[in-house]
Amino acid sequence: MRCLTDQQIEALVSRPGDPALEGLRRHAESCGTCREKLEDARSDAGLIAEIRELSELREAVKLLVEKMPPSAG
Amino acid sequence: MLSRTTTTLLEGLVDPRNESAWRRFYDRYTPMLLSFAKRVGLNDADAQDVVSDTLVTFLQQYRAGRYDRARGRLKSWLGGIARHKIRRCLSKGRPVSLNASGSGDGPGLPEPAAVCDLDAAFEHEWQLQRLSEALEVLRGESDPTTYQAFDLYALKNWPVDKVASFLELKPNSVYISKSRMLKRLRHILEWLTAEEE
Numbered sequence: 001m002r003c004l005t006d007q008q009i010e011a012l013v014s015r016p017g018d019p020a021l022e023g024l025r026r027h028a029e030s031c032g033t034c035r036e037k038l039e040d041a042r043s044d045a046g047l048i049a050e051i052r053e054l055s056e057l058r059e060a061v062k063l064l065v066e067k068m069p070p071s072a073g
Numbered sequence: 074m075l076s077r078t079t080t081t082l083l084e085g086l087v088d089p090r091n092e093s094a095w096r097r098f099y100d101r102y103t104p105m106l107l108s109f110a111k112r113v114g115l116n117d118a119d120a121q122d123v124v125s126d127t128l129v130t131f132l133q134q135y136r137a138g139r140y141d142r143a144r145g146r147l148k149s150w151l152g153g154i155a156r157h158k159i160r161r162c163l164s165k166g167r168p169v170s171l172n173a174s175g176s177g178d179g180p181g182l183p184e185p186a187a188v189c190d191l192d193a194a195f196e197h198e199w200q201l202q203r204l205s206e207a208l209e210v211l212r213g214e215s216d217p218t219t220y221q222a223f224d225l226y227a228l229k230n231w232p233v234d235k236v237a238s239f240l241e242l243k244p245n246s247v248y249i250s251k252s253r254m255l256k257r258l259r260h261i262l263e264w265l266t267a268e269e270e
Binding site for chain 1 (some may be wrong): 103104107108111117120121124125176199200201204205208228233245248251252258259
């Protein structure tokens with residue numbers, strides 16, 4: 001089997017329990033290059049989740065920030 | 074890079090006439106501190122009061138020469154003030170004493186449940202703040218199309234074909250943009266973390 005494409009790697013990360021991807025998963029486990037790419041992609045997914053959390057938190061306090069009385073410097 | 078900006082910002086705070094330095098400091102840390110205050114259970118009004126009080130106290134102490142960057146990180150100093158203000162707010166009506174470092178409670182005071190998580194909550198908020206600053210650096214230094222491809226695909230979750238079509242790129246370029254941006258973001262985060270130490 002040829003090395004996995006970026007799209008296939010992303011599918012493995014976003015649909016970890018999908019039985020339809022079992023063949024791809026087995027390949028990633030046995031191929032050093034693909035295994036490394038998969039680990040990187042999982043790590044990327046964690047960072048993206050943090051960025052989304054940051055986005056949500058900043059959005060949640062946006063109104064509060066706007067309503068803050070001005071503090072004198 | 075950004076740490077240099079932080080240094081400039083802090084230097085600017087010394088001068089009471091430098092309103093733009095105060096505004097930038099306020100804009101940078103207010104959302105993070107508000108998020109922290111809300112995370113540990115303060116209502117909106119108390120969170121706003123605590124944050125204003127924290128920033129003003131920091132400024133007063135900074136101008137009085139009590140913050141020495143060589144002896145402690147901004148995180149520790151600002152976090153210490155914020156945690157103290159929050160403890161005091163959560164303990165309204167109860168006496169609060171400080172230990173020698175100015176950041177702890179006296180013995181025997183029953184703690185509200187949320188207070189136990191103050192350190193961890195602040196650490197988490199600070200990490201997100203660092204991420205926010207790293208994203209700001211990344212956006213500033215990146216090719217706009219590459220950053221937009223990353224933003225739409227990775228952060229806004231647009232399908233790759235839609236991003237490619239919208240930005241007139243090949244789908245593979247969208248994947249590459251995401252990968253490059255995340256790699257660079259990691260480097261910036263590492264750099265910012267090292268600068269804080």
